[in-house]
Amino acid sequence: MPGGVSVARERSGRTVAHLVLATRLKTLREAAGMSRGEAANALGAHTATVRRIEQAETSLDEGQVHALLTAYGAGTAEIEAFLGELAAANLPGWWHPWRSVMDPWQLDLMSVESAARIIRVWEPALVPALLRTPSYARAVDSIRRPDLSPADKDRRTELLMERQKRLRQQNTSIWAIMSAAALHTFVGNEDVMVEQRQALRTALARPDVTLQIHPLGGRCHPMTGMPTVSLYRVDVPEIPDHVVREGDLHGSADVSSSLHAVSAYHLLMDHTCVIAPHPNESKDVLT
CATH class of the missing domain: 1.10.260.40 (lambda repressor-like DNA-binding domains)
Structure with missing residues (x-):
């Protein structure tokens, strides 16, 4: 990147x-x-x-x-x-108890997330992590992280739920764009998918969540073919925006705070949002 x-x-x-x-x-x-x-x-x-x-x-x-x-x-x-x-x-961050199961890039970026005003996410094939249920998140790790022990997968799910809770408490806005393909890809069993769909419907009613879903058979857009991308904006003048592009290997990611990289991905995501259906139409896709 x-x-x-x-x-x-x-x-x-x-x-x-x-x-x-x-x-x-x-x-x-x-x-x-x-x-x-x-x-x-x-x-x-x-x-x-x-x-x-x-x-x-x-x-x-x-x-x-x-x-x-x-x-x-x-x-x-x-x-x-x-x-x-x-x-x-100098005190340990709240995430310190989960350090052993965190991806390397998360260890250093968590302090930025903990001060973020808005997090924008593009997720090409799954439900965005910050909107996942515990069962869905655990099922994703069971499929994508066979290297982890069952206990470590449970701890990672705990961490994700704690991240979600703290982001709500600090009034961080989540603006997510995902593909409808995620709703047709079984992760776990049918009960897991039913619960995840309901959780997305509930999230749509929250003032801190904006969700746009690109339909199957929809137009090609600037983020087509790209891996998961997240943009972090912090309301602290000293802290630049950050962009995270997750890799294919376990826990890998490229992270940058350079103005060039951040601006480039902001532009791509803006164009993708324009092409995507209005957030109000997400309710129809989830029914």
Whole structure:
């Protein structure tokens, strides 16, 4: 994909909270009229260290942060508040108990998802993950992830249900586009499919969900033939949009936050939405 990089290389060790704090440190330095070299002298470190701190390429050390804030002229109350936010950012994410069964790209992107305002998804052959029932999700893993133990599949289903719950709690909007082929592809038994259809009908009534279903025999569109693609938008100026293109191998995905890649997929998805039937027509397809 254009501009694609693995999250492990691009975002390793960084969370939304760390990125925000790192950017604030840079803003405070510039407001104090100090160069990176001068900040490095105050820290007793190399200029590259300050650059890495400001770009969140390294963990934020409390002692270094305190020294930088003091050099920038921050008051005691401001320093204490900043360090308090840093301590909170260093706590394990809510998803920590499920780390052993998460796909590699999810480990680093979950903090972005946890702050997302809207998530847009294209799913070519299955029901989008964020709209799946537990039974459907478990059945998908049973088919696509034979490498996992039954216990691990159960844990992955638990994680997905927790993700769905938290996204609802934080009022994240889900805008999903799927193919009607998913409704004609048996995943699990008939009871699983009946329950999943009902869950989609229920989701349509939620204000946070928009669902468009491309009909069988419908027009070719820009996302035709593409794998699952997700776009994440966060209402935090320091955090860029992210695009995730899932791969064929177990748990693989290309992730990018480059403006070129994100804009390209935004455009493709916008055009696909225009071609797809109106969300109100999804009710008819699901009956």
